[in-house]
Amino acid sequence: MALKTFHGGVHPPEFKKLTETLIFEVMPAPQEIYIPLNQHLGKEAIASVKKGDSVSIGSILAEADGFISAPIHSPVCGTVTSISKQTTPTGFPQQTIVIKTNEQLENLFMSPLNPKTITPEEIIERVKNAGIVGQGGAAFPTYIKLTPPKDKQIEFVILNGCECEPYLTRDYRFMIERPEAVIEGLTLFLKAMGVVKGYIGIEDNKPEAIKIITRAAENENNIEVFSLKTKYPQGAEKMLVKAITGREVPPGKLPLEVGTVIQNIGTAVAVYDAVVKGEPAVTAALTVTGKGVKNPKNLLVPVGTPIKDVLDYCGGINGDAVKLIVGGPMMGVAQFDLMAPILKATSGILVLTREEVSRGEETACLKCGQCIDVCPLNLMPTKLVRYTQLGRFEDAGLFGITVCMECGTCAYTCPANIPLVQWLRLGKQRVKQIQRQQAGLQN
Amino acid sequence: MTVTITEAGNTNKLELTTSPHLHNQWTTKKVMWMVVAALAPSLLAAVLFFGIYQLLIITTAVVFAVGTEYAIQTVRKQKLSVVDGSAALTGLLLALTLPPNFSLSSTAIGSIVAIGLGKQIFGGLGYNIFNPALVGRAFLQAAFPVAITTWSTNKFAVDSVTSATPLAAFKFDRITAGLSEMFLGSTGGSLGETSALAILIGGIFLIAVGIVNWRIPFSMIIGMIVFGAIFNFIDPVKYPAPLFHLFAGGFLFAAFFMATDWVTSPVTNKGMWIFGFGISFVLIVIRLFGGLPEGVMYSILFMNAFVPIINRVTIPKIFGSVKGAAA
Numbered sequence: 001m002a003l004k005t006f007h008g009g010v011h012p013p014e015f016k017k018l019t020e021t022l023i024f025e026v027m028p029a030p031q032e033i034y035i036p037l038n039q040h041l042g043k044e045a046i047a048s049v050k051k052g053d054s055v056s057i058g059s060i061l062a063e064a065d066g067f068i069s070a071p072i073h074s075p076v077c078g079t080v081t082s083i084s085k086q087t088t089p090t091g092f093p094q095q096t097i098v099i100k101t102n103e104q105l106e107n108l109f110m111s112p113l114n115p116k117t118i119t120p121e122e123i124i125e126r127v128k129n130a131g132i133v134g135q136g137g138a139a140f141p142t143y144i145k146l147t148p149p150k151d152k153q154i155e156f157v158i159l160n161g162c163e164c165e166p167y168l169t170r171d172y173r174f175m176i177e178r179p180e181a182v183i184e185g186l187t188l189f190l191k192a193m194g195v196v197k198g199y200i201g202i203e204d205n206k207p208e209a210i211k212i213i214t215r216a217a218e219n220e221n222n223i224e225v226f227s228l229k230t231k232y233p234q235g236a237e238k239m240l241v242k243a244i245t246g247r248e249v250p251p252g253k254l255p256l257e258v259g260t261v262i263q264n265i266g267t268a269v270a271v272y273d274a275v276v277k278g279e280p281a282v283t284a285a286l287t288v289t290g291k292g293v294k295n296p297k298n299l300l301v302p303v304g305t306p307i308k309d310v311l312d313y314c315g316g317i318n319g320d321a322v323k324l325i326v327g328g329p330m331m332g333v334a335q336f337d338l339m340a341p342i343l344k345a346t347s348g349i350l351v352l353t354r355e356e357v358s359r360g361e362e363t364a365c366l367k368c369g370q371c372i373d374v375c376p377l378n379l380m381p382t383k384l385v386r387y388t389q390l391g392r393f394e395d396a397g398l399f400g401i402t403v404c405m406e407c408g409t410c411a412y413t414c415p416a417n418i419p420l421v422q423w424l425r426l427g428k429q430r431v432k433q434i435q436r437q438q439a440g441l442q443n
Numbered sequence: 444m445t446v447t448i449t450e451a452g453n454t455n456k457l458e459l460t461t462s463p464h465l466h467n468q469w470t471t472k473k474v475m476w477m478v479v480a481a482l483a484p485s486l487l488a489a490v491l492f493f494g495i496y497q498l499l500i501i502t503t504a505v506v507f508a509v510g511t512e513y514a515i516q517t518v519r520k521q522k523l524s525v526v527d528g529s530a531a532l533t534g535l536l537l538a539l540t541l542p543p544n545f546s547l548s549s550t551a552i553g554s555i556v557a558i559g560l561g562k563q564i565f566g567g568l569g570y571n572i573f574n575p576a577l578v579g580r581a582f583l584q585a586a587f588p589v590a591i592t593t594w595s596t597n598k599f600a601v602d603s604v605t606s607a608t609p610l611a612a613f614k615f616d617r618i619t620a621g622l623s624e625m626f627l628g629s630t631g632g633s634l635g636e637t638s639a640l641a642i643l644i645g646g647i648f649l650i651a652v653g654i655v656n657w658r659i660p661f662s663m664i665i666g667m668i669v670f671g672a673i674f675n676f677i678d679p680v681k682y683p684a685p686l687f688h689l690f691a692g693g694f695l696f697a698a699f700f701m702a703t704d705w706v707t708s709p710v711t712n713k714g715m716w717i718f719g720f721g722i723s724f725v726l727i728v729i730r731l732f733g734g735l736p737e738g739v740m741y742s743i744l745f746m747n748a749f750v751p752i753i754n755r756v757t758i759p760k761i762f763g764s765v766k767g768a769a770a
Contacts, residue, residue, distance in 0.1 A: 360470030408463030
């Protein structure tokens with residue numbers, strides 16, 4: 001039988017060998033940590049501490065502001081030294097709580113709950129209070145995903161174990177080291193939502209993870225593990241839903257439109273720890289890798305640790321490193337300041353050398369059509385980019401530029417080396433701006 | 444843009460660009476030189492079957508194509524793009540469509556027209572509507588109609604009396620050439636067109652490395668077999684068998700190297716099917732009912748003109764949408 005997958009996509013070199021066999025190391029807290037108030041998609045949290053306050057591990061630093069927001073807890077014991085604008089890995093400065101850490105290890109975790117007897121309401125409440133956000137990249141507050149609108153019937157919860165970004169091995173290590181937490185986490189999701197069927201999708205380049213997770217799920221009749229074809233971006237929500245259920249999420253809609261909710265492997269583990277250990281989202285699990293870092297590692301790091309301290313812990317960077325990226329190499333963000341902190345949803349730090357990031361010289365578009373052939377959403381990148389270049393934003397909008405998820409498949413493939421994603425971002429931004437203005441005029 | 448950072452005693456210049464940070468390492472230059480490499484078997488076949496003089500034709504075509512591009516870009520104060528290999532490729536493709544022992548001065552004129560009129564006048568690489576090599580060939584056909592249909596004897600021709608091409612022999616004398624001679628190349632014909640074997644080696648190589656989208660040559664071949672078979676069924680004496688059509692004239696060469704030119708072929712997979720079938724249909728009409736024995740050049744140029752329309756009607760349905768994007 002052909003492996004389940006989607007149309008389009010590419011096969012970038014994986015580079016997972018660098019870290020896939022390394023077990024998670026716990027990195028000690030650095031002297032100073034930086035906690036931005038907005039580490040999630042949605043409204044910035046409101047600081048509930050002030051300069052001079054002392055805090056403990058797990059104590060509340062900031063409260064959620066409204067529905068789409070998340071509270072923030074302290075990953076360390078220490079003293080708040082300032083609340084000021086600081087660099088973040090997104091490139092935009094953010095209001096940030098700076099804490100000077102001390103040696104104490106006082107722990108203010110929430111009370112553990114029994115996953116067997118816990119009620120759906122308790123799970124949702126715990127996930128909300130623990131400040132857990134989606135670990136797949138978007139950092140959407142997880143509790144909202146557990147409370148879909150009443151008119152949407154959810155049939156499946158899918159755990160995303162694809163980790164289709166090259167280099168990253170965080171989710172892989174979770175599946176290898178903590179399979180019971182992965183399965184229990186999924187069971188908690190199912191219980192919270194009153195959903196019967198749980199699926200786990202794993203790319204077939206991780207046979208060991210498939211084996212271990214399948215064994216861990218052996219006694220769970222309602223959980224099924226799927227081996228998916230290794231292809232980027234198999235882990236994109238729409239691609240994953242398509243591969244496993246055959247359903248297509250309509251443009252501009254979420255997977256819940258077709259009765260599914262996707263959660264990341266890392267999120268399942270975080271939810272499990274929040275319930276069973278009472279641990280809020282204070283630790284980021286990430287892969288530090290690339291040929292530019294001395295000792296690649298899989299790490300458990302206190303949220304708020306500056307990139308610099310993480311790199312120091314990994315032996316520093318090599319002289320030939322030319323790019324520092326937070327996230328994966330296909331969708332991650334290039335960094336310019338080593339003091340930018342690790343966030344709740346940070347999945348990796350890549351230090352790449354010239355050899356890894358080299359690109360050819362840009363030429364005119366050759367109309368080869370390869371960007372169209374590989375686009376997983378069946379868009380026409382070359383056409384959308386042309387419209388953007390010409391300022392024809394109405395046409396760009398008509399041909400679906402806002403549907404683009406910026407996965408980078410087109411720009412990876414383009415033989416003319418056109419920075420397609422950069423243009424698409426610009427075009428998307430302008431089109432959305434124009435659409436908002438028009439909506440404003442009509443009101 | 445770069446930023447300098449110091450970390451653990453090292454000073455690094457970090458680059459700031461948007462994602463994706465990886466690339467599959469293909470470049471325009473690499474593509475062009477790969478196609479040139481894929482033409483090597485056809486080039487060898489030309490020299491083998493028609494003699495060493497053909498290298499002079501090829502050299503002339505390439506030199507004048509590159510020279511024309513260089514001259515035009517210099518005059519227009521544009522960035523020189525001759526190293527990307529596209530001009531050299533146009534020259535090589537043009538040469539391989541010319542008859543053996545063709546005049547060198549005419550070859551030079553063909554190259555100048557191909558690059559000047561076929562490519563640079565539209566704005567250079569990526570903007571031309573018609574296949575530049577075929578524009579050059581069409582110009583030569585109009586300017587030197589006799590010279591361009593004068594076929595020197597193939598050194599390995601079985602019947603050395605006739606130096607006509609299989610298509611001309613059939614059209615005017617109803618003589619059908621042997622398929623195996625046509626396959627290997629020991630018949631009359633243009634430099635790069637006579638050996639189907641050499642073309643297939645290069646063509647399959649280009650499909651394997653992902654430069655040629657298989658849909659274009661495949662749809663052309665299927666189209667030719669189907670249309671050829673229909674007419675052959677109607678009247679086997681008047682109309683030759685489909686395999687004859689396949690191996691005769693410049694069909695295979697065009698299917699793998701001319702119609703597949705990225706710039707002048709459709710960008711959508713569905714569009715490629717329409718384009719391929721379209722070429723075969725126009726071609727068979729020209730071959731069977733037109734005044735010329737061969738018409739693959741005109742059929743491609745004809746379909747080139749339809750590419751913008753084909754692209755417009757074959758816009759893929761956006762993932763998850765019910766109706767077309769532009770609807």
